[in-house]
Amino acid sequence: MEKPQNRVFSGVQPTGNLHLGNYLGAIRNFVGLQQTHECIYCVVDMHAITVWQDPKELAANTREVAAAYIAAGIDPSTNIIFNQSKVAAHAELAWILNCVARIGWLNRMTQFKDKAGKDREKASVGLYAYPILMAADILVYRATHVPVGDDQKQHLELARDTAQKFNNDFGAQDFFPLPEPLIMGPATRVMSLRDGTKKMSKSDPSDYSRITMRDSADDIAKKIRKAQTDPDALPETVEGLQGRPGADNLVGIYAALAGMTKAEVLAQYGGQQFSAFKPALADLAVEKLSPITDEMKRLMADPAYIDNVLEKGAVRARALADPVIARVREIVGFI
């Protein structure tokens, strides 16, 4: 079976409130990789239901993530865009990998601890097994590279360990490649606008903690104006951002949106007050995000088009995944 050399797989959960962190940490990087890699971009709806989702909202949010992919610049005719639940091989491989990976590995996953919180006994079994489904998503295409935000690094390591153990346990040397994480750019972990020590996230109860891909220009400006900072002026050097998480976050966001380094941003704004920097950041954010938001709106008004993209993508995804899962069945000894 031929081995892909440069195959990218990644996904985003359709859990609503798609935000600037998802865009800068993941989706924007997906766009650039189209030039150099064969890319498979998934809307991971099976991951989404590890936490309760209203079925109607899940469907709308699935279309919204697909619209964000296309509006950000991913071309669905050259790349595969589809939603996970349409390709049964993900779930089938996940079960087999559940039997390969160890409970001790899952017990170390910090995302489960964060998301399950104190009431761990009441979390779904799916939330606990989430990283194994993620390993299956990647390995069922024998993908070699996975662009993600910094928060997914630990899950990627688990996917590599699982691939390695499968290869060893079944004497199937090199069957699954060990996927490489691609954690790129100056905004690999965008932080909450209300608390620079917490990740910007879809589930934060405060709307002011995140800029979403639905926000109007006014919303963006208001949220940046209210973003938590400190009373000091911006430092002249990157070292000066240490111990100033709010300032560091805003400079990182500016750098990522402008395609600059943090040092370059500080060369321009060092010594200035936030009252000058925040409006400049708001203008830049509106300039970069509004065309994507507008295009998403246009696409969302035509759900039949999006559904067609997802269906065509699923047909192409199945054509790649089915021979892999067929070979896995043979390797495992299923008749």
Ligand code: AQP
């Ligand atoms: N704050 C972030 N900064 C940079 N990258 C981020 N990603 C998420 N948050 C940030 C990256 O976005 C991709 C898709 O993430 P996901 O759909 O799997 O959702 P998530 O990581 O669970 O996102 P949230 O917003 O943090 O959701 P909740 O609130 O449910 O926990 C991934 O590549 C991720 O790294």
